[in-house]
Structures are given as structure tokens and as C-alpha cells.
Amino acid sequence: ILEYPAYPPTPTVPARPDTAPARLQGSPLADARFDSPDALAAWQVVDFDFVLDESRAVWGIEDGRLEQQNTAAANSPSIQETAALTGDPAWADYTVQVSFYDLTNGTAGLVARYAGDDPQTADYYRFRILKNQYEATPKQVLEKVVDGVATPLVELKSPGFEPRQWHTLSLSVAGSRITVTLNGQVVAEADDPAPLAAGRAGVYTRA
Numbered sequence: 001i002l003e004y005p006a007y008p009p010t011p012t013v014p015a016r017p018d019t020a021p022a023r024l025q026g027s028p029l030a031d032a033r034f035d036s037p038d039a040l041a042a043w044q045v046v047d048f049d050f051v052l053d054e055s056r057a058v059w060g061i062e063d064g065r066l067e068q069q070n071t072a073a074a075n076s077p078s079i080q081e082t083a084a085l086t087g088d089p090a091w092a093d094y095t096v097q098v099s100f101y102d103l104t105n106g107t108a109g110l111v112a113r114y115a116g117d118d119p120q121t122a123d124y125y126r127f128r129i130l131k132n133q134y135e136a137t138p139k140q141v142l143e144k145v146v147d148g149v150a151t152p153l154v155e156l157k158s159p160g161f162e163p164r165q166w167h168t169l170s171l172s173v174a175g176s177r178i179t180v181t182l183n184g185q186v187v188a189e190a191d192d193p194a195p196l197a198a199g200r201a202g203v204y205t206r207a
Helices: 037-042
Strands: 044-047 057-062 065-071 081-086 094-101 107-115 123-130 140-146 149-156 166-174 177-182 185-191 200-206
Touching: 037 057, 044 057, 057 081, 065 081, 081 107, 094 107, 094 200, 107 166, 123 166, 123 177, 123 200, 140 177, 140 185, 149 185
Parallel strands: none
Antiparallel strands: 044 081, 057 065, 081 200, 094 166, 107 123, 107 200, 123 140, 140 149, 166 177, 177 185
């Protein structure tokens, strides 16, 4: 008879700090609120990898937050990439900004100018960052994805982010200029000579 050790309970996510994300210039195109499960209707969940239906990434709303909740039927963690998308395909120059708190995923990111029906052949800009505890590098990547194929625009070996802390991340697209800030500091900038024209915004992680 095997007796499994007692695992500590999953820690609860603390309230977001009183310090609000930076105010952005111009009128907001959208202001996401997650006060009820109905708010999820404004978001489309996509899997960037080919997966069977029972392995699709699941996103939900928990305690007023948008939350990535592993995969479908088995409710298992996975290394597959996933995003929750919102907005208008006609959005062109804008900033998408979130406060995020990582419990177990170890990867966070944002998507801008997402265009396409099939996530495996879509076009978009993506910034992704790993937690510091991962040995893998680069820790930060700003990339352009065309027909599902990613080309790095900026790669940074370090730093990553500290898990189980609140962080504010933003991704701005203005013409050919792409800028990323983490906790108010610019961490990546690039000029794309053949910029993507327009598309929706999203939140990225692994399942």
C-alpha cells in the first residue's frame, strides 16, 4: 500500500496591487472586464499547435480574472501554445496591456494584429517571456508570425519574470514600430520593414 505525501494546497492569487496599469494615450478600443462567465463570449480561444478535441486548451473566468485552465477532457497541463483573442480584425495601431499573475504556466505573452481563420496559418506579432526559474533561453522573444511560421525580431537571453507576482505587460504596434514594456520599462523594440496591417489582440501562454 502506497501512501502519497500530503501536497500543500494550491496558493490563491492575491488581489492585484492598487497600482493600476499605465494609462494609455487615446480612447480605449476595449476594456476587458471579467465580472461574470458571460464575459468569455467576447474571446476566442485558439491552439497554435494541432491538438485533438480532448486536448484543446481551456480558458475560463475565476474570481474576476481571465484564467488559463490546462486542457479539456483530461484537464492536464500541456506544453502546447494557446491564446485568448478579442477585438476587431480592423484594429491597426494600438496597445494591448494586461496585468498577469503566473501560478504554474511559466510562460506569459501578448498577441497583436492577429489575422486569419486557422491559428496554424495565421499572421500576427507575439511577445513571449519565460519565468526566471526555467533554464531555457532566450527568456524574452518578440516575433513576427506569417502563415504560422515565426521569425524572431528581438531575442533576449535574460531576464525572465518572477512567478507568483503581479506584472504588467504591454505590446504596442504603430505602423512598422513594435514596442514591448514590462512593469513600465521598455524591454524590446523593433521596426518591421514589411509590417502586418491589422488584426485582433490577445493574451498568450502555454496550457
